[in-house]
Amino acid sequence: MPDRISRKKMRSLRRAHETMPGPARAVFDRHRFRNLAYGEIAGELGIDIAEVERRMAQAMLHLMRNTDEARPGGLERIGAWLRAAFGRVWRG
Template structure:
């Protein structure tokens, strides 16, 4: 589709055609980005809803590129907000199990095993990426605080965190 989309997409032929031509490809793209097929399908629908509700202000000359850029930004928003599939069971859940004297010994053993497995996966991250992840997740520092402490840009901190999250999503097995 080489023709520019009209200024107002609305529920017209252009958006319908974009949906028909690219929905499956977009769904697969978002499923990979979010590491979850169900989230990919839901996110793809939300991207089209976003275009319907908030159409672009100017004609779009590369509709597919615009669609995928919108999808990429939407996936980043989901991951930042934590609304995609949760990365890991919160570590606090394991700590509660380990510290509760009434915990079942089998649950304690399982919690220890999972924490050890998580530590092993974190250790496989590149050193800078691992350090940024540790400061954010375990020290509770903001991205700006990490940037100042480590001496890198906030954008680079964001990239390290995204890389760490993606790596952990791919490596972590429940």
């Protein structure tokens, strides 16, 4: 897996993240950047874990649809981008 990503791909990923719907982004950011478990996110946002899972799925779909990764294997490539961009282990 790549440890560096192109500037073009990074811009694409950032743009997709910036346009992510608010509820999905709230869950994604807590999980990705604060390393919170789904149960912790649910408690913070006052929603159940199933809703956290749904919003996380929406976030991942948004990233895939708004980058050039809407192809087979796209989720794996998004995970590799996130690992390279943010230097943490991707937890899908």
